[in-house]
Amino acid sequence: MKILLIGANGQLGSDLVREQEQYLSGAEISTLRRADLDVTSFEAMTAVLARSEFDILINCTSYTRVDDAEAHASEAVRVNAQAPVRMASACRAKGVRFVHVSTDYVFDGQISRPYVEADSPAPLNVYGASKFLGETLVRHEYAQGSLIMRVASLFGAAGASGKGGNFVETILRIAKEKGEVRVVTDAHMSPTGTLDAARVILSLIRSGAAPGMYHVVNSGEATWYEFAQEIIRRAGLPARVIPITSKEFAAAAVRPCYSVLNNQKAQAITGRIPSWEDALARYLKSKGHMA
Numbered sequence: 001m002k003i004l005l006i007g008a009n010g011q012l013g014s015d016l017v018r019e020q021e022q023y024l025s026g027a028e029i030s031t032l033r034r035a036d037l038d039v040t041s042f043e044a045m046t047a048v049l050a051r052s053e054f055d056i057l058i059n060c061t062s063y064t065r066v067d068d069a070e071a072h073a074s075e076a077v078r079v080n081a082q083a084p085v086r087m088a089s090a091c092r093a094k095g096v097r098f099v100h101v102s103t104d105y106v107f108d109g110q111i112s113r114p115y116v117e118a119d120s121p122a123p124l125n126v127y128g129a130s131k132f133l134g135e136t137l138v139r140h141e142y143a144q145g146s147l148i149m150r151v152a153s154l155f156g157a158a159g160a161s162g163k164g165g166n167f168v169e170t171i172l173r174i175a176k177e178k179g180e181v182r183v184v185t186d187a188h189m190s191p192t193g194t195l196d197a198a199r200v201i202l203s204l205i206r207s208g209a210a211p212g213m214y215h216v217v218n219s220g221e222a223t224w225y226e227f228a229q230e231i232i233r234r235a236g237l238p239a240r241v242i243p244i245t246s247k248e249f250a251a252a253a254v255r256p257c258y259s260v261l262n263n264q265k266a267q268a269i270t271g272r273i274p275s276w277e278d279a280l281a282r283y284l285k286s287k288g289h290m291a
């Protein structure tokens with residue numbers, strides 16, 4: 001099996017590269033970074049994909065800066081929707097699988113149970129809208145060969161290249177610098193380690209999972225405040241975590257107050273997905289942050 005991975009140096013992409021050999025032994029992986037291919041150079045990308053040989057294309061590229069996207073909608077749409085639909089088209093022409101990654105921010109949070117794949121998106125911000133457009137166009141172009149993996153609130157060893165780090169590292173840095181950290185308590189989500197997300201995605205590929213939508217998140221849920229408390233507690237830092245509201249935080253982009261994803265569909269295929277607390281403990285240990 002030949003895999004082509006675009007966005008290989010991102011937070012999720014780098015863990016897919018790292019885990020691929022163990023989860024898809026015998027597969028051959030080729031990687032492309034932005035320096036090799038700008039996915040918004042549509043003609044160049046189409047040409048590269050047409051001449052490359054692969055059985056599966058995995059797209060880990062994304063415009064991920066949620067707040068910046070508010071003022072850069074066309075750039076977000078180019079990366080998150082116009083590029084993926086062309087990737088889907090290239091995969092359709094070759095008759096190969098396309099694995100695309102999306103987000104919990106396609107939802108508006110007006111619900112009181114974890115979102116299942118069949119729930120209707122209604123994004124609240126430009127980033128979410130661009131990702132939803134990407135999902136929609138990919139499904140329209142190549143539903144019969146595309147697997148869309150919705151992930152959420154990622155933390156991984158590489159740190160999100162688009163955001164220059166991740167929530168865990170930001171909390172640790174502020175806690176060490178200031179002795180206290182203010183975190184929103186009115187947004188519930190699914191904290192997810194990229195290592196586990198990568199493993200689930202690779203397991204779904206290995207199992208020959210049917211095309212369609214999959215929620216790929218660690219089990220459990222938390223508010224950002226609870227997530228921060230657990231980070232500080234496990235790192236053994238003497239810092240205070242102060243609850244604030246999203247209104248007080250005043251980010252440029254509105255976020256859903258509830259975007260927990262139900263991962264039962266993926267778990268039924270891959271087996272139990274670890275809790276976010278477990279993923280966090282392994283992450284902190286691997287980075288030398290444990291108390």
Ligand SMILES: NC(=O)c1ccc[n+]([C@@H]2O[C@H](COP(=O)([O-])OP(=O)(O)OC[C@H]3O[C@@H](n4cnc5c(N)ncnc54)[C@H](OP(=O)(O)O)[C@@H]3O)[C@@H](O)[C@H]2O)c1
Pocket residue numbers: 007008009010011012013033034035037038039040060061062063064079101102103104105131151152153154155159160161162163
């Ligand atoms: N991070 C989160 O908390 C989160 C939450 C929900 C969903 N997701 C989704 O999960 C996926 C992976 O996210 P991540 O955290 O791994 O993001 P990331 O670290 O920011 O990685 C994004 C990748 O896209 C590449 N990229 C961006 N624009 C490009 C372009 N025009 N041409 C080529 N490459 C380009 C980046 O390259 P450079 O390094 O050169 O910029 C980087 O390799 C994305 O689909 C994202 O929407 C993430």
